[in-house]
Amino acid sequence: MKLTIPDLVMPTDEQHRETSLRWLARVQPCLIDQWPKPLAALSFATEFVRVPSGLVEEFFGMHDGNPPGEIMREVAAEIDNRMGWRRHFVRLNSRSPKDYPWPFEAPATVSGKEAILFLSASERVLDDLYEFKWVPEQPAFICLREWQYGLRSEDEYRCFVKDGELIAVTAYDYRKPIKAAPDGGRAVREKIDHYFSETLKPVLHIDTVVFDLWMPIGKEPALIEINPYGLSDPCFFGTYHGVENASKPIQYEAVLP
Secondary structure (H helix, E strand, O other), X not given: OOOOOOOOOOOOHHHHHHHHHHHHHHHHHHOHHHOOHHHHOOOOOEEEEEOOHHHHHHXXXXXXXOOOOHHHHHHHHHHHHHHOXXXXXXXXXXXXXXXXXXXXXXXXXXOHHHHHHXXXXXXXXXXXXXXXXXXXXXXXXXXXXXXXXXXXXHHEEEEEEEOXXXXXXXXXXXXXXXXXXXXXXXXXXXXXXXXXXXXXXXXXXXXXXXXXXXXXXXXXXXXXXXXXXXXXXXXXXXXXXXXXXXXXXXXXXXXXX
16 A cells, blocks of 8 residues: 655645634733733732844744844843843743753843843744744733742742632642652641632632742742643643642642553
8 A cells, every 4th residue: 555645735824823823812811921910019020021023033043053133132132231230030921941951940140142042942932932923913022030049949839720729739840859748738738728819819810820839938928920721731740630630738749640
């Protein structure tokens, strides 16, 4: 039997845009520039640098090994001015470049040039910039977030909200084993539940979402970010089936299939 390989058919501009509009419908409420002011006030101070249309193409070119172009140099200089020699966490309004070459830990810098390097080396960022390209009515922003000294991965928790209810919590950093507290995390979960019901829920503009929370020892919780439910990494749960069938106060180990 002869195998017939069909001709490759590239999507039309209309099909590109239709796909990107579906993507935007899922992620837009979680874009940092779309957060209501009361929600943003719970998190870290953020400066926004709009991504001009020409910069998207320069990002793709730089990822392929081309030198930075004129627009990129201008944006790097603007980032330098905004940072003012203060360390910032760098990301898009949609996602962070945490896939910058391993074993890189955090995309934080005082340099506009290095900020551009982080973003241009990230497949996550380039994927999102490609989506933004087809929905110009929703601009992409480079977000310069106030750096939090002392934010340890073991103090970060990913929390899952469905239909307005906090249904599950997992330790965030599943790359390494995390020792659960003797109470299985009940005391920490009580604090998270209280923060959600009394502080976060009243200002959330969506009722199904994932939020990341910093729980520093001896201090009040701080919101790190919100993310789309169903698209965000379920961490120790492994799948959203695990999330929606959570049986522990906090998941500190991988859920077996």
